[in-house]
Amino acid sequence: MGEIGKFNFTLPLPPTPTHTPTHPHSHTPTHSHSLPSFMLRYIGKRLFDLLPVLLGITLLVFLFLQLIPGNPAVVLLGPRATPDQITALQEQLGLNRPLPLQYLSFLGRLIRFDLGKSILSGVPIAQELAIRWPATFELSVAAMLVAMLLGVPAGILAAVRKNGWIDNIAMSASLLGVSMPVYWLGLLLVYLFAVNLHWLPPSGRLGVGIQLQPITGFYILDALLQLNFPALLDVLAHLILPAITVGTIPLAIIARITRSAMLEVLSQDYIRTARAKGLVERWVIMKHALKNALLPVITIIGLQFGTLLSGAILTETIFSWPGIGSWIYEGILARDYPVVQGGVVFVAIVFVLINLLIDISYAFLDPRIQYK
């Protein structure tokens, strides 16, 4: 898995990034308009590279599950179980077969896109993912919007006004944001905005009085498709508090990274040149500096987004959000092997794909990057 999050690119000569003082991106490269064939080849190669990664993930998940003591039979039977009953149930669940055989049958089903069924509830994993995944995705996107729309401007402002009061406030706040326990923040928001002020609902995805036929499982999309505006408002209202809660840490990280990346770029020669030739300061910052500072920011945004997409267990628990994190977590507690295996493999695929997307996005930001 060492490859995840890395990108393969080579810089053409000269290797040191020096920018033309006039207009760094005046010669717009062709591949920023459509995907050229080498890019498609690259994407194909990266997708192919996924296979060994996924194989590794399935093996790791499988082995780790076997390493945890206890097994589904014990959990199913609970405190009342006698040893005989546990043995009998293990046999029925096929847990007594040799491990390589269990692993191979898991792989065999995976190849046929069959993720199996939950041992505990009997619900097909794919069906559960179709419900959990949109919930997690919606929350992650909302949280990332909160994080980016506040984090990037805060970072820029802090960098531009380095050591000024904005910088101090933004950086202290982001330190607080990184170190604040999510659990505590979530409950605080619930008590303030739901219990005391009655502005927002305390938890859940949809109010009980609201009719919304799930079509895609993405409630915002479903509400829009059905032009159901009361439902849309209700869904958004339910999204605000959890999005703030989940978004706080990425927000703080993004603000800090943006600030340091901007500071680095702002100290470079071409910025001085741009200022010297009399460009408006705002133009210098937003166009010349920001675009070049965005690379590390995009990387971190992608990584944070990928992490959010694997679910936010604590936030999901506080806000009764039927997401993927708490589902896998409960699967682990119940030793519900198919849930954990299916869930983790799915999340891993998503994570790897997000990283691929980030790598591709570099090309749009930095035309010097070529893909092989």
Next chain:
Amino acid sequence: MIRQLKRWQMGLFALAAVLSITLANCAQQTATPTTGSSASPASSDSAAATALVFGTGGDPVNLEPGNFEDSNSGYVQDQIYDRLIRFKPGTAELEPGLATEWTASADSKTWTFKLREGVKFHDGTDFNAEAVVANINRWWDEKDALGFRDAGKTYAIWTGLFGGFKGSPDSLLQEVKAVDTTTVDIVLKDPFAAFPAAIASNYFGIASPDAIQKAGANYGTPSSTAIGTGPYILKEWRSGDRVVLDKNPNYWKGEPKMQQVIFRTIKEPSARLAELRSGSIDLTVDIAPDQLKELQADPNLKEVRRPSFNVGYLALNPSFEPFQKKEVRQAVAMAINRKAIVDSFWSGLAKTDAHFIPPSMQAYQDGSLKEYEYSPDKAKKMLADAGYPNGFDLELWYMPVSRPYYPTPKPIAEAFAADLGAIGIRVKLNTKDWAAYLDDRLKAPGYQAFMLGWTGDYGDPDNFLYYHFSPSGTKDIGDWKSDRVTKLLEDARQDSRETERAKMYAEVDKIIYEEAVRVPIVHSEPLLAQRANISGWQPSPLATEPFDAIEKK
């Protein structure tokens, strides 16, 4: 591109700002407790007024009778299904359900159930003897076509309460047959006086065989159906979110009071209390005892206590050398200041006494027993007399999870350790993951001492005592057994004369008290809560209650 990005960003900012203001206003309108004259959107208000919203700690595992053990599945199934026999509201006593009467043959082996006539399942099919036989065979017979065992269904609770499946030597059941359309005979291998109570437990709702046939192995999962005869009909189950039930207007006991019952999954107890306080749910369960004050402080809420039907105990394993001596185990029982511990960790929502079975089964207790006196001095002397003047080292295991009988296991274990330390027993506290905790205690020689408990399935002492004190039960306290207790437990199973059974169980009560292998610490009253405008909720000690009589004003 940058300019575009900026415009795009600003657009989103503006949109977000407008939305949040609109939402804030909108949400304020709907969420403020309505006092009658509000002009807020009618649809959501009317839905809220006719729907009873119940906050549970988790999704049902499934909606399939006989194939679950968790209370979350039970709460929902109690609305969808009826059982042959049910419990009188608020008690563990039996009353007719789908069976109007039941009688035992002279040898107590054949139980005959007379069924209620004219009852229909939600899918319109008839409830009759065939349906009962089909349901029981599905649970009991591993080869039954409606059982779908090959799809991974286990029906583990059946072996838990009735020994084993068809063909197994441990199976209590011999045969089940429809005598005519309204009569079912259930034949047992051995007499079992508690059989009606056991079959009344809320695992065994009667489902429509026709619906099971149609839905196949998916029956009772979120995308499928769940068809019973109960007061409410399954409308929708959104996994991880809610289960919506509609009123069954043809319910045989009369029309239920609410149009809808909605179960919402809210895992976190403090989040459930927050929801209740904000008015978005009407009732909830499993509130932590330390939140009692917050609950009492809110005039819109009412605390509700579930009658105690559990026991939290401290097991002392005689496989561990010092605990081979009864006197040492008794010394431990005397060293623990149970009253102080119960007072401080349960906020007054529990009591401690001398008995393993809960107070509501007083008829089966030995009333003369007094709980072990708290006396570190006497305990210390007993230890010395038993050959441990300097005490000994002890590994005490505490549960990693909260249960109604031990809401906060770790601090309680620390209190035990402090009390035992005072008589020279040097306690090392241990815990591990819940599944491993349960599993490893069964591996010989087992834990030296551990905390665990039990919540009753049905109102008979057999359910508490047989599992814990018969050699056929659990094996987590080494080879401990008492021949007298074993005989009494077996005899009481076979005797249907209540006065005789009461005498036998009282004797068991006395022996296990003296043996002190499982020292009863607490019988707790699980804390529930409701909005003040809800009436008619009678919490059952067994946590099984149909909501047909609950009203919202």
